[in-house]
Amino acid sequence: MTLAPERPQTGSLVQQFEYGLDAPICLTWELTYACNLECAHCLSSSGRRDPRELSTEQCKAVIDELQRMQVFYVNIGGGEPTIRPDFWELLEYAVHHQVGVKFSTNGVRITPERAAFLASPACNGYVDVQISLDGATAEVNDYVRGPGSYDTALRALQNLQDAGFADAKISVVCTRENIGQLDEFKALADRFGATLRLTRLRPSGRGADVWDELHPLPEQQRELYDWLMAHTADGEQVLTGDSFFHLAAFGESLPGLNLCGAGRVVCLIDPIGDVYACPFAIHDNFLAGNLLDGGFQKVWQTSPLFQELRAPQTGGACAKCQFYDSCRGGCMAAKFFTGLPLDGPDPECVQGYGEHALAGDRTIPAASQDHSKTNPTRNQPVMLQLLTRPPVSDCAESPLAGFVPDQT
Ligand code: SF4
Ligand code: SF4
Numbered sequence: 001m002t003l004a005p006e007r008p009q010t011g012s013l014v015q016q017f018e019y020g021l022d023a024p025i026c027l028t029w030e031l032t033y034a035c036n037l038e039c040a041h042c043l044s045s046s047g048r049r050d051p052r053e054l055s056t057e058q059c060k061a062v063i064d065e066l067q068r069m070q071v072f073y074v075n076i077g078g079g080e081p082t083i084r085p086d087f088w089e090l091l092e093y094a095v096h097h098q099v100g101v102k103f104s105t106n107g108v109r110i111t112p113e114r115a116a117f118l119a120s121p122a123c124n125g126y127v128d129v130q131i132s133l134d135g136a137t138a139e140v141n142d143y144v145r146g147p148g149s150y151d152t153a154l155r156a157l158q159n160l161q162d163a164g165f166a167d168a169k170i171s172v173v174c175t176r177e178n179i180g181q182l183d184e185f186k187a188l189a190d191r192f193g194a195t196l197r198l199t200r201l202r203p204s205g206r207g208a209d210v211w212d213e214l215h216p217l218p219e220q221q222r223e224l225y226d227w228l229m230a231h232t233a234d235g236e237q238v239l240t241g242d243s244f245f246h247l248a249a250f251g252e253s254l255p256g257l258n259l260c261g262a263g264r265v266v267c268l269i270d271p272i273g274d275v276y277a278c279p280f281a282i283h284d285n286f287l288a289g290n291l292l293d294g295g296f297q298k299v300w301q302t303s304p305l306f307q308e309l310r311a312p313q314t315g316g317a318c319a320k321c322q323f324y325d326s327c328r329g330g331c332m333a334a335k336f337f338t339g340l341p342l343d344g345p346d347p348e349c350v351q352g353y354g355e356h357a358l359a360g361d362r363t364i365p366a367a368s369q370d371h372s373k374t375n376p377t378r379n380q381p382v383m384l385q386l387l388t389r390p391p392v393s394d395c396a397e398s399p400l401a402g403f404v405p406d407q408t
Contacts, residue, residue: 031078056089065296068297082105082110115159119163169239228244317341330348340362
């Protein structure tokens with residue numbers, strides 16, 4: 001059995017995190033690739049269920065193991081996790097085993113009854129709900145998430161508020177289309193007694209197909225940085241999931257670890273039990289192993305890929321940059337999926353080196369997997385247009401095709 005590199009006992013917390021921890025502090029678990037929507041930028045190209053999805057009993061065994069490893073919470077996503085018929089059973093199982101759950105949903109099954117359950121003592125503060133919304137208006141949101149998805153998300157937020165659920169999250173992927181709406185997003189969050197959470201668009205999954213069209217322009221990155229500095233400074237709560245640390249090269253660092261945690265403190269379990277270095281790195285190059293082969297702990301602690309990611313990094317071309325200590329060269333997944341070297345600048349490097357690198361020779365890696373319902377859109381950035389024309393049949397592009405609403 002290979003052992004992880006020895007973690008230093010001194011130095012800052014961040015320096016220690018770089019060597020990896022005995023258990024991840026940010027574990028994402030995608031329960032299913034099935035989804036009622038088919039968002040243009042979905043990081044996991046979700047849509048269709050993988051028939052090899054872990055069974056209820058296998059999922060419970062994973063939760064048991066997370067409890068033993070003292071993983072205090074898990075981010076559940078997908079796909080649309082609430083589509084799994086056993087989702088609520090698994091949620092309760094996790095809560096009863098002291099594994100807190102933060103789950104991301106498009107809101108489709110957050111009915112008044114489910115909202116009341118989430119607000120009830122049964123969940124005991126162990127459950128956090130993140131409603132995905134990528135536009136502060138229906139026009140902007142539905143452009144990427146599909147017709148009707150804005151209304152669905154707002155209905156879910158209303159149901160949670162009416163049920164007395166405290167502090168839901170509104171989770172926004174920042175794009176070229178919505179950077180101008182940051183104040184409106186904040187106002188929406190305030191209206192629903194929720195907290196705003198902003199995350200970065202990565203060119204992963206179907207996001208690779210629309211990244212050129214949707215990733216924020218350089219001047220919008222500056223606008224975002226200034227807005228975040230103003231709203232994360234004096235205690236006003238806007239969460240970022242630590243995803244904008246490449247913006248630190250504008251000046252001061254934003255709150256957070258400011259570190260690529262892939263394989264060190266971050267990882268992903270996918271619906272069939274494959275473990276990847278990061279939720280935004282679903283590709284064979286970042287596949288560490290499968291938890292059905294000896295358990296999650298074995299993969300986390302002994303996979304050669306994770307050992308490699310935990311080894312000291314040189315910084316490569318970025319080491320010469322005066323902002324390297326805060327920016328760290330940016331996001332590994334963003335570099336990989338735009339065909340840039342992993343030891344060079346981030347494609348959105350705020351010093352402009354990313355644009356220079358993007359203009360050079362590069363090969364964009366082919367996706368290892370695709371769960372889209374409408375495969376012809378893969379690698380053809382036309383999906384946004386496809387969403388605007390009527391569905392060709394009931395089962396083709398309707399966001400709710402084949403979906404039976406939850407009656408409970
Ligand atoms: S690869 Fe990117 S998204 Fe993943 S942990 Fe590193 S910085 Fe974060
Ligand atoms: S050159 Fe590298 S370290 Fe410097 S700002 Fe750009 S991505 Fe960050």
